[in-house]
Each structure stands twice: as C-alpha cells, then as structure tokens.
Amino acid sequence: MVPRVFVKGHETVLPKTALRQDHFHLIRDLKDCSRFLKNEVASKMTATLKLFQHAEKQKASSLVWSAALTELNELEETYATFQRFCRNKAEVID
Numbered sequence: 001m002v003p004r005v006f007v008k009g010h011e012t013v014l015p016k017t018a019l020r021q022d023h024f025h026l027i028r029d030l031k032d033c034s035r036f037l038k039n040e041v042a043s044k045m046t047a048t049l050k051l052f053q054h055a056e057k058q059k060a061s062s063l064v065w066s067a068a069l070t071e072l073n074e075l076e077e078t079y080a081t082f083q084r085f086c087r088n089k090a091e092v093i094d
Contacts, residue, residue, distance in 0.1 A: 037079040
C-alpha cells in the first residue's frame, strides 16, 4: 500500500498519470537508472584513462585530461548520491 502523502503528491505533480499501487515499477526504474549511471561512470573512467595515457606519452599536461577528470569526478558523485537516494527510498518503501 502506498502512503497517502505519496498518493497526494503524485496527484499534484502528475494529475493525468495513473498511480500504479505497486513497488515493482518504482524499484525496476531505480535499478535501470542506477545501471545506466554505473555504465556511464565505467565509460568515462575508460575514456579518462585513455586520455591520461595519451597525455603521458606526450609528456605534457593536458587541459582535456583535466576536464575529463573533473567530469568523471562529477559523474561519480552523481552516481554515489543516486545510490544513497535509492537506499533511502528502499528503506521507506519497506
């Protein structure tokens, strides 16, 4: 059963969308999003390592390398925050 506050919030934010009274779809969507973010982090890690190796071969500090590392750090932070959010929501649902 979905708590009344969630039902009211859902009706306010998405008035034309039917509320499915289950947890399966929510959990599935959170897992899909988590998987996507995890894959993005892995892809960015690979790209960043390739840039680092390329910059190391040229023995020059690269502005591109720095930007890639910053982007990777931001993506990792986003993924970690999402994981914490999912854990908190799972505790509320259970």
